[in-house]
Amino acid sequence: MTLPRRVKIVEVGPRDGLQNEAQIIPAAIKIELIERLADAGLSAIEVTSFVPAKWIPQMGDNDEVLRAVLASPQRKPGVAYPVLTPNLRGFDAALEAGATEVAIFGAASEAFSQKNINGSIAESLKRFDAVADAASALEIKVRGYVSCVVACPYEGAVDPAKTAWVAKKLYEMGCYEVSLGDTIGAGTPASIQRMIEACTKEVPVSKLAGHYHDTYGMAIANIYASLELGMAVFDSSIAGLGGCPYAPGASGNVATEDLLYLLQGLNIETGVDMDKLLAAGQFISHYLGRVPASKAANALLAGRYAA
Ligand code: HMG
Ligand code: MG
Numbered sequence: 001m002t003l004p005r006r007v008k009i010v011e012v013g014p015r016d017g018l019q020n021e022a023q024i025i026p027a028a029i030k031i032e033l034i035e036r037l038a039d040a041g042l043s044a045i046e047v048t049s050f051v052p053a054k055w056i057p058q059m060g061d062n063d064e065v066l067r068a069v070l071a072s073p074q075r076k077p078g079v080a081y082p083v084l085t086p087n088l089r090g091f092d093a094a095l096e097a098g099a100t101e102v103a104i105f106g107a108a109s110e111a112f113s114q115k116n117i118n119g120s121i122a123e124s125l126k127r128f129d130a131v132a133d134a135a136s137a138l139e140i141k142v143r144g145y146v147s148c149v150v151a152c153p154y155e156g157a158v159d160p161a162k163t164a165w166v167a168k169k170l171y172e173m174g175c176y177e178v179s180l181g182d183t184i185g186a187g188t189p190a191s192i193q194r195m196i197e198a199c200t201k202e203v204p205v206s207k208l209a210g211h212y213h214d215t216y217g218m219a220i221a222n223i224y225a226s227l228e229l230g231m232a233v234f235d236s237s238i239a240g241l242g243g244c245p246y247a248p249g250a251s252g253n254v255a256t257e258d259l260l261y262l263l264q265g266l267n268i269e270t271g272v273d274m275d276k277l278l279a280a281g282q283f284i285s286h287y288l289g290r291v292p293a294s295k296a297a298n299a300l301l302a303g304r305y306a307a
Contacts, residue, residue, distance in 0.1 A: 109158050
């Protein structure tokens, strides 16, 4: 199959990336990061999550951050700012802060569902149904996530048919896109392709996104394997920030800079400006006192040859 000509990058660094940082990051830093990412040309930026602060303390400023981003004079038209909402309580709070897009997040593994959202897969689907119904009545867009699409930190390998079943449920609920999360980054091109092939029996590939953590350094290979199957939406995190607090040892998502370098090399359009992206990555890495966890960013910032 020929590769897609255009790819949408969904930037998840401010949520998936920062949720894992132990030190509380001021709202003003998060807001500036999000504005820089929008200025770099990213058209979808996941801002925060409306979950209890006792579960994810870093997202305790959700209301302040979302309101500021939406009211900013620098707000770019056409940029989507989704937020995670695990239940109606979170949905109502997100709505109150002005959210126009939310994301519900389930799992293909029972043990991860229990640890991450304190309920079975069946219970979580009931909660999500309520959120999806409320959102649809208000014309709020809903994105769906499935975690542990190939492997679970507690249960090991996950059956592709189970992932496909949960993806189908979310799609049938009205999710405009279902993002397939390799939460612990254990997938390889073969297991990722098997999983996508199972999912595309239930959900069109144009409605699926790849959300690959890079724990084993496989994320870029997994993205290429997904492109080969026609997938054209990928989640990534600026400077490779992140992990999941309920998946011990998992590292961040694929770095947005690495993803962009790959896509530019394949002549695939994204609308994202590499220089501005690098500057956004430097901004947050400087604040956190570390170098970006992106090979492409570090090579480009050092002035190395770029193809
Ligand atoms: P729970 O403790 O079972 O909730 O948590 P509950 O319904 O029993 O309520 C307990 C208390 O929390 C009550 O307050 C509720 O009102 C309150 P109290 O009466 O004790 O004062 N509460 C809330 N407060 C604020 N916002 C809310 C909310 N809901 C209830 N939304 C719950 C269940 C689902 C809320 C919890 O387990 C949760 O929020 N989990 C989310 C954890 C999380 O954010 N994980 C990381 C994101 S997922 C991820 O990173 C994976 C992803 O990137 C894809 C991948 O990589 O695989 C998406
Ligand atoms: Mg994730």
